[in-house]
Amino acid sequence: MSPRRPTPEELLDAAAAGDRVSLARLLSVVERGGGPSSEVARLVYASAPPYTVGVTGAPGSGKSTLTNKLVAVARRPEAQPEPVSRVGVLAVDPSSPFSGGAILGDRVRMQEHATDPSVFIRSMATRGHLGGLALAVPDAVRVLGAAGFPLVIVETVGVGQMEVEVASAADTTLVVVTPGWGDAMQASKAGLLEIADLFVVNKADRPGVDEARRDLRQMLDLSPASDWRPPVLATVASTGEGVEELWVAVARHREHLESTGVLGRRREARLAQELRRVLTARALEEVRLLGEGARFGEVVRAMAEGKLDPYRAADDLLDERGG
Amino acid sequence: MSPRRPTPEELLDAAAAGDRVSLARLLSVVERGGGPSSEVARLVYASAPPYTVGVTGAPGSGKSTLTNKLVAVARRPEAQPEPVSRVGVLAVDPSSPFSGGAILGDRVRMQEHATDPSVFIRSMATRGHLGGLALAVPDAVRVLGAAGFPLVIVETVGVGQMEVEVASAADTTLVVVTPGWGDAMQASKAGLLEIADLFVVNKADRPGVDEARRDLRQMLDLSPASDWRPPVLATVASTGEGVEELWVAVARHREHLESTGVLGRRREARLAQELRRVLTARALEEVRLLGEGARFGEVVRAMAEGKLDPYRAADDLLDERGG
Numbered sequence: 250m251s252p253r254r255p256t257p258e259e260l261l262d263a264a265a266a267g268d269r270v271s272l273a274r275l276l277s278v279v280e281r282g283g284g285p286s287s288e289v290a291r292l293v294y295a296s297a298p299p300y301t302v303g304v305t306g307a308p309g310s311g312k313s314t315l316t317n318k319l320v321a322v323a324r325r326p327e328a329q330p331e332p333v334s335r336v337g338v339l340a341v342d343p344s345s346p347f348s349g350g351a352i353l354g355d356r357v358r359m360q361e362h363a364t365d366p367s368v369f370i371r372s373m374a375t376r377g378h379l380g381g382l383a384l385a386v387p388d389a390v391r392v393l394g395a396a397g398f399p400l401v402i403v404e405t406v407g408v409g410q411m412e413v414e415v416a417s418a419a420d421t422t423l424v425v426v427t428p429g430w431g432d433a434m435q436a437s438k439a440g441l442l443e444i445a446d447l448f449v450v451n452k453a454d455r456p457g458v459d460e461a462r463r464d465l466r467q468m469l470d471l472s473p474a475s476d477w478r479p480p481v482l483a484t485v486a487s488t489g490e491g492v493e494e495l496w497v498a499v500a501r502h503r504e505h506l507e508s509t510g511v512l513g514r515r516r517e518a519r520l521a522q523e524l525r526r527v528l529t530a531r532a533l534e535e536v537r538l539l540g541e542g543a544r545f546g547e548v549v550r551a552m553a554e555g556k557l558d559p560y561r562a563a564d565d566l567l568d569e570r571g572g
Numbered sequence: 573m574s575p576r577r578p579t580p581e582e583l584l585d586a587a588a589a590g591d592r593v594s595l596a597r598l599l600s601v602v603e604r605g606g607g608p609s610s611e612v613a614r615l616v617y618a619s620a621p622p623y624t625v626g627v628t629g630a631p632g633s634g635k636s637t638l639t640n641k642l643v644a645v646a647r648r649p650e651a652q653p654e655p656v657s658r659v660g661v662l663a664v665d666p667s668s669p670f671s672g673g674a675i676l677g678d679r680v681r682m683q684e685h686a687t688d689p690s691v692f693i694r695s696m697a698t699r700g701h702l703g704g705l706a707l708a709v710p711d712a713v714r715v716l717g718a719a720g721f722p723l724v725i726v727e728t729v730g731v732g733q734m735e736v737e738v739a740s741a742a743d744t745t746l747v748v749v750t751p752g753w754g755d756a757m758q759a760s761k762a763g764l765l766e767i768a769d770l771f772v773v774n775k776a777d778r779p780g781v782d783e784a785r786r787d788l789r790q791m792l793d794l795s796p797a798s799d800w801r802p803p804v805l806a807t808v809a810s811t812g813e814g815v816e817e818l819w820v821a822v823a824r825h826r827e828h829l830e831s832t833g834v835l836g837r838r839r840e841a842r843l844a845q846e847l848r849r850v851l852t853a854r855a856l857e858e859v860r861l862l863g864e865g866a867r868f869g870e871v872v873r874a875m876a877e878g879k880l881d882p883y884r885a886a887d888d889l890l891d892e893r894g895g
Binding site: 287290291294295296297513516517520521523524525527528529531532533535536539540545548549550552553555556557558559560561562563566567 | 610613614617618619620836839840843844846847848850851852854855856858859862863868871872873875876878879880881882883884885886889890
């Protein structure tokens, strides 16, 4: 006899008590979407949301190593303003069909935290329908929050439209570039200039770091003025150089968001966007179901006989919906 | 005092009597979409649909010249099975924001029909929302049918996804390639193999025409067997060589579709697809309107306060819809 399947409530209680397997199972439910996912979402929704840091940038810019070092710095006893008790990392790869931990190659770099029960690292990928990740990531962030993680770092693998969307749906978004001609320009083209709260020139032991910083600053000079000008930091993630300063800059941005009330407004705007996505997914699902119904075939036949035009046919089907 | 705006009925009556300006106005209404477009669609829906021939292929394959010559051949007194009384041409360019006649560069090639009142040529482009063309083209085809055009040729400019969709939504779809290594392969990659009812190797006065025909036939050998094997024809559209044979092949395909009952089934499948598109457009419009409503802001605020999760929020908004 197989043991009874634990309920989402039981999984969440166990996750909050430190059970990583339960946490992983909850995240899998969220990732798969559908009804069970909404159930989990409802369960965690009332919890205080964790602070989220998004990390994005071109492949090869060293985002994983940097994330790895940021986790270590945030956890140190001497971290400012205070050490973070638990850190969750979501490594999001919309181009991969795989997910669930150490499957992505660069996840191995995170191994140094593998024995730290206060750090939870999870890869997320598209399981099924397009756009599903954009819905699953905020839910996964809230699951981590409800399980007692006050900080979640969302790292995206590439710089496609979906990656930029996912990374920018954070409280503080870091855009990572490397020294080298044109990188700043690339960042601008990919729409990264608009979403960056902080710029990081990583691999700053390579030539061209000053030029990269200068290019980014010049581009920022051309951007519309705002009450937060993204600082441009330099790091060598592989040695940890500059990562403490980066963490201080993240904390400073957070303080800015909190003191100005921007944090609340940003989160509300993100929630509105999320609600639009849920509504769109529901609406498209309704259309799919209508297309499978018996009435659909009847209506198409009436159209083929010239008795009904597609617009009236659509009105008829929509009116009958749920009636 | 400006004259009263003619009703769609009046425009259609005038168009059927040969007034090209009224016909152009009706097509503009259809292209713009929205309420007035549905009104026109309702008006023309009961008319017998015209026979549609889709023409697609890579840029530079000579589709416009070929379409031009096909129109001439179909109109000749000796045309088989009988000359076509009126021919409509819709030149569709989803990548262009322009439409309405001679704006596309290659439209000038169609000028030889400019003085023939039985030929009506119209460029269509994306006016506004994405996917709008996929809805507007079948409506435009029906407008031409209701205005007394028994044959409509839908020519697409490129070979993107939208072009392929538009061209394949015809009764007979011609895929045009040119001699040259890899063209057949390209056609296969672009999904053209699946939609072709006839292949045309145009510019057949150039070297490589035999290889191109052979490549296409070999690919067809690898395709699943069907009761219609697409013939591979060769034309030189600039001189008209082979275009009569092409028109005979189109007539033969039409006869095949009619005698087997496939024509009715295909048209019904297209109508089902069209209805799904209308339903999707309506559903997304509903979501857009929900997002602008006063309730949306209230619901987002409740979400921000942790009182409501996005899934329940979506349910609430959808339940209140139209209530």
